[in-house]
Amino acid sequence: MALSLDDVRRIAHLARIGIDEAEAQAALAQLNDVFGLIAEMQAVDTGGVEPMSHALDVVQRLREDAVTETDQHALFQSIAPHVENGLYLVPKVIE
Amino acid sequence: MDNATISSLSAELAARKLSSVELTGHFLSRIKALNAKYNCFVTLDEERSLAQARAADARRSAGSGQPLTGIPIAQKDIFCAAGWRTTCGSRMLSNFVSPYDAHVVAQLDAAGAVNLGKTNMDEFAMGSSSETSYYGPVRNPWDVHTVPGGSSGGSAAAVAARLAPGATGTDTGGSIRQPAAMTGICGLKPTYGVVSRYGMIAFASSLDQAGPMARTAEDLALLMTTMAGYDARDSTSLERERENYARELGKPLAGLRIGLPKEFIAEGASADVVKAVEAAVAELGRLGCTTVEVSLPNMRLAVPVYYVLAPAEASSNLARYDGARYGYRAPEYADLADMYKKTRSQGFGAEVKRRILIGTYVLSHGYYDAYYIQAQRVRRLIARDFAEVFERCDVIMGPTSPTTAFRIGEKMGDPVQMYLNDIYTTPANLAGLPGLSIPCGFDAKGLPVGLQIIGNYFAEARMLNVAHQYQRATDWHTRTPPGVE
Numbered sequence: 001m002a003l004s005l006d007d008v009r010r011i012a013h014l015a016r017i018g019i020d021e022a023e024a025q026a027a028l029a030q031l032n033d034v035f036g037l038i039a040e041m042q043a044v045d046t047g048g049v050e051p052m053s054h055a056l057d058v059v060q061r062l063r064e065d066a067v068t069e070t071d072q073h074a075l076f077q078s079i080a081p082h083v084e085n086g087l088y089l090v091p092k093v094i095e
Numbered sequence: 096m097d098n099a100t101i102s103s104l105s106a107e108l109a110a111r112k113l114s115s116v117e118l119t120g121h122f123l124s125r126i127k128a129l130n131a132k133y134n135c136f137v138t139l140d141e142e143r144s145l146a147q148a149r150a151a152d153a154r155r156s157a158g159s160g161q162p163l164t165g166i167p168i169a170q171k172d173i174f175c176a177a178g179w180r181t182t183c184g185s186r187m188l189s190n191f192v193s194p195y196d197a198h199v200v201a202q203l204d205a206a207g208a209v210n211l212g213k214t215n216m217d218e219f220a221m222g223s224s225s226e227t228s229y230y231g232p233v234r235n236p237w238d239v240h241t242v243p244g245g246s247s248g249g250s251a252a253a254v255a256a257r258l259a260p261g262a263t264g265t266d267t268g269g270s271i272r273q274p275a276a277m278t279g280i281c282g283l284k285p286t287y288g289v290v291s292r293y294g295m296i297a298f299a300s301s302l303d304q305a306g307p308m309a310r311t312a313e314d315l316a317l318l319m320t321t322m323a324g325y326d327a328r329d330s331t332s333l334e335r336e337r338e339n340y341a342r343e344l345g346k347p348l349a350g351l352r353i354g355l356p357k358e359f360i361a362e363g364a365s366a367d368v369v370k371a372v373e374a375a376v377a378e379l380g381r382l383g384c385t386t387v388e389v390s391l392p393n394m395r396l397a398v399p400v401y402y403v404l405a406p407a408e409a410s411s412n413l414a415r416y417d418g419a420r421y422g423y424r425a426p427e428y429a430d431l432a433d434m435y436k437k438t439r440s441q442g443f444g445a446e447v448k449r450r451i452l453i454g455t456y457v458l459s460h461g462y463y464d465a466y467y468i469q470a471q472r473v474r475r476l477i478a479r480d481f482a483e484v485f486e487r488c489d490v491i492m493g494p495t496s497p498t499t500a501f502r503i504g505e506k507m508g509d510p511v512q513m514y515l516n517d518i519y520t521t522p523a524n525l526a527g528l529p530g531l532s533i534p535c536g537f538d539a540k541g542l543p544v545g546l547q548i549i550g551n552y553f554a555e556a557r558m559l560n561v562a563h564q565y566q567r568a569t570d571w572h573t574r575t576p577p578g579v580e
């Protein structure tokens with residue numbers, strides 16, 4: 001099954017990656033090559049096989065519900081693109 | 096000093112015949128003289144490195160030195176190090192100075208090792224040639240027109256060119272082992288969960304694992320003993336007793352059963368690579384090992400499965416780069432959505448964008464079962480193949496990479512050809528098994544060939560001894576690239 005140019009534009013939008021027509025055309029050809037490679041896996045009969053999401057069968061650890069982090073916002077915001085009064089600034093979202 | 100192993104440098108530091116300031120200064124000088132040729136370091140901070148060296152010397156003087164105290168180690172630029180620019184090979188993090196240390200960095204620091212600088216790599220570790228870096232391609236010291244492999248190509252080239260005695264790497268689909276093979280050095284990808292991923296910039300979290308790169312198996316054992324260990328900050332870190340990874344070194348190999356998967360040779364390895372690997376297995380036979388032919392029937396599916404799962408996890412992990420809190424932000428934008436799109440379009444390179452698009456697609460509505468869940472089912476089949484094989488042998492051996500180093504630019508236009516480099520390395524990541532690459536010869540062009548040793552879960556110490564015994568009987572690991580003495 002081949003992807004269409006519309007598929008490429010749709011997934012680029014979902015991934016929030018700006019893409020122009022020339023990039024979409026180039027991506028289409030290369031993605032279809034990659035999905036050609038992936039197709040081999042799709043043909044395998046995996047009836048009754050449990051999906052393996054992780055290398056080892058371990059369960060998530062739980063910990064006490066206690067504060068473990070200290071306030072470091074000044075340090076962390078010192079590398080932010082745009083900060084004011086301890087807030088990360090982005091373009092206005094609600095008019 | 097250039098060719099000395101970490102073990103021998105450690106002995107000299109302990110005997111006070113050498114200071115860490117001298118040693119660190121020596122490697123910094125070599126880097127400054129030769130980095131333009133190989134492009135293996137992206138960030139140096141001489142003052143910081145030398146301050147660590149002085150502290151290490153003081154610690155040695157006070158009698159509280161450990162084996163790695165004063166040893167300069169190059170850090171792959173995927174590891175966050177407090178106060179160091181940490182780019183992960185990307186424009187997206189070109190201005191990111193980490194506010195904290197990765198667990199691996201903190202462990203090495205606590206042992207008194209010196210951070211020699213940050214090494215170049217494929218952007219976000221996505222690549223098999225170290226060509227996708229925003230900071231330009233790394234060059235292979237054996238032939239500067241060829242790639243050093245990837246993604247830990249900067250670390251590999253630095254160790255091969257004797258710009259560092261050891262380095263850290265990370266391996267999601269072969270990124271320690273394959274560059275180690277292509278540059279004639281040694282690299283270990285541990286069992287998943289043995290080394291903490293905390294502060295290691297995430298690519299594919301169910302596969303990512305950090306490990307050491309050096310010139311001998313003995314040095315890998317030294318580094319690994321410090322790098323490994325439980326860390327509560329990584330939810331997949333395993334709660335196990337600390338190990339001395341050098342504890343098996345010196346044991347005879349008599350009776351060791353080597354499994355030789357027929358698929359490792361059948362799936363397109365070049366003749367020179369096959370010849371070198373067969374000679375290495377024959378040498379191990381003379382050391383008392385026996386061989387048995389085994390089969391990993393689903394191995395050919397590892398690359399297709401990997402290129403579904405790794406991009407799927409990457410598309411999720413890399414969603415954090417939005418230009419809002421740290422890293423690159425596009426200079427001009429109309430609104431918030433436009434800020435995200437322009438930031439990500441400009442901040443990521445072509446290969447990273449390609450993998451995010453693949454991952455987004457396989458996780459999208461209507462395709463999730465057909466791609467992502469199917470890939471997870473086949474992943475289990477691959478892991479089962481290994482479990483069956485390890486009932487008949489102790490270690491598996493074969494090539495690390497189907498070919499030796501290829502020319503810079505040769506595969507950049509063809510992602511599928513690039514991805515097929517990973518055919519022998521991705522199976523161990525998918526199963527979570529430890530894998531090791533050591534030099535075992537050269538091709539007709541004089542480029543190094545790597546022997547891959549895959550062990551069962553937690554068999555690192557035993558695998559390192561297999562490599563160590565091989566290195567006692569051979570001298571491939573002592574060969575130096577042209578112009579490096």
